[in-house]
Amino acid sequence: MDTAAILTQARSHFQRTLVTCGGQVVGSVAALAPEGDGAAGFHEDLNYGEVFLRDNVPVMMYLLLSGQGTVVRHFLNTCLALQQTDGPNRGLFPTSFLEKDGKLVADYGQRAIGRVCSPDASLWFPILAQQYVQHTGDRTWANQTSVQTGLQRLLDLVMAPRFRAAPILEVPDGAFMIDRPLDVWGAPLEIQVLLYGALRATADLWQGADSVKQQVLDRAAALKTYLQTYYWISTPIIQDWRRRGTEQYGDPVANPFNLYPETIPDWLQTWLGTDGGYLIGNLRSGRPDFRFFSLGNALALCFDLLDPVQQTALLQLICRNQATLVGQMPLRIAHPPLTGEAWRLLTGSDPKNRPGCYHNGGHWPCLVWFLAAGVMRSHPNLSPDLSHQMQQLLHTGYQQMLHQLPQQAWAEYFDGPTGGWVGQQSRDYQTWTVVGLLILADLLDSQATPIAKTLLAI
Numbered sequence: 001m002d003t004a005a006i007l008t009q010a011r012s013h014f015q016r017t018l019v020t021c022g023g024q025v026v027g028s029v030a031a032l033a034p035e036g037d038g039a040a041g042f043h044e045d046l047n048y049g050e051v052f053l054r055d056n057v058p059v060m061m062y063l064l065l066s067g068q069g070t071v072v073r074h075f076l077n078t079c080l081a082l083q084q085t086d087g088p089n090r091g092l093f094p095t096s097f098l099e100k101d102g103k104l105v106a107d108y109g110q111r112a113i114g115r116v117c118s119p120d121a122s123l124w125f126p127i128l129a130q131q132y133v134q135h136t137g138d139r140t141w142a143n144q145t146s147v148q149t150g151l152q153r154l155l156d157l158v159m160a161p162r163f164r165a166a167p168i169l170e171v172p173d174g175a176f177m178i179d180r181p182l183d184v185w186g187a188p189l190e191i192q193v194l195l196y197g198a199l200r201a202t203a204d205l206w207q208g209a210d211s212v213k214q215q216v217l218d219r220a221a222a223l224k225t226y227l228q229t230y231y232w233i234s235t236p237i238i239q240d241w242r243r244r245g246t247e248q249y250g251d252p253v254a255n256p257f258n259l260y261p262e263t264i265p266d267w268l269q270t271w272l273g274t275d276g277g278y279l280i281g282n283l284r285s286g287r288p289d290f291r292f293f294s295l296g297n298a299l300a301l302c303f304d305l306l307d308p309v310q311q312t313a314l315l316q317l318i319c320r321n322q323a324t325l326v327g328q329m330p331l332r333i334a335h336p337p338l339t340g341e342a343w344r345l346l347t348g349s350d351p352k353n354r355p356g357c358y359h360n361g362g363h364w365p366c367l368v369w370f371l372a373a374g375v376m377r378s379h380p381n382l383s384p385d386l387s388h389q390m391q392q393l394l395h396t397g398y399q400q401m402l403h404q405l406p407q408q409a410w411a412e413y414f415d416g417p418t419g420g421w422v423g424q425q426s427r428d429y430q431t432w433t434v435v436g437l438l439i440l441a442d443l444l445d446s447q448a449t450p451i452a453k454t455l456l457a458i
């Protein structure tokens, strides 16, 4: 099959993922069964037949790219109608929903495996809303009371003071795309980056008091500084970390989180090289998580959370570690995997998350378009040589996807160490795999539309 035929096939699979309620499209299911169309074709096992908010991020971006803003607006209105309006989680958006007997039934975590709640879905809402407004010009929609009230409720949830002064948002384990235990509790990178995007997007859409808008922008600015100061690492920074003292009290100190040099893992030296840098996975008192998480770092590029020197260092790191991150199928979701005793204790011996599998170092094709969008956003700050290298990496990934995905039934994920095998428990015909390829095709097209060039730019 040539590229055009593969993309046509992808578009036709995508059409089958769309779900309607009351005659209108409300989003896409997470995965299709290979046989049959419509409701009969959806997986009835697990919850892949539901409309997940996070899985619908690429769906909505693709619809915006294809000029179908009305569908996006209806999806946003549907999410708003399902936002919790009372109780301790007032302001929370659902992880997913499904259509049953003409009604929408939402899951806020009460039906999910392990009863995990997904704050990322709530943080995506204002980002998607801002993208809709930016790409359609429909500010009238955002100015409606229903939208402004929804934003107010979300702000009440995320701006409320917690038990620390830092501008971060603390969450339980598995609170985002990685929705099973993987030692990602506390302040995982992806949630902090999404919080930054959500705050910026909300400020952009806000019609209420200027003082509230200023508080939101101040929190976003403080979060950006915090992430750039404490999550960002490079070889010079690590060298400095290894020689500073510990057990320091008071303010200011060189080692505010009391991190011991023994926490610095051996693999970091070759991973960083001399010119690489990245945002680490998590920062907790005494226990930094040095794992590299692809989506949090790619989104940091998309939302312009890094300075130009950091953008360059991050992309140099990605090029340097192409064999690990891309391998036979882009992109590895997290590196390195938890192994041995750490896997046993921190995942609860989860067989789905064995080392190199699924969230624990598996390879997810749905992640590549985020990186491509991030590269586009950073483009003006990159040297021609680095831009060229990144284009080559993205094109290599794109070719691997074109070659493998139709043969492997548009698998959800691939297992390590290099992503050469279809994920052991991978779903077939996973929507964000299909639609991720379609967006990537648009982003890599030299004739890319102005919309494609600013996708996810907040």
Ligand code: GLC
Pocket: 030, 031, 048, 052, 054, 055, 176, 177, 178, 179
């Ligand atoms: C899995 C993934 C999650 C995704 C869901 C539906 O649970 O871990 O991120 O949203 O499947 O595709």
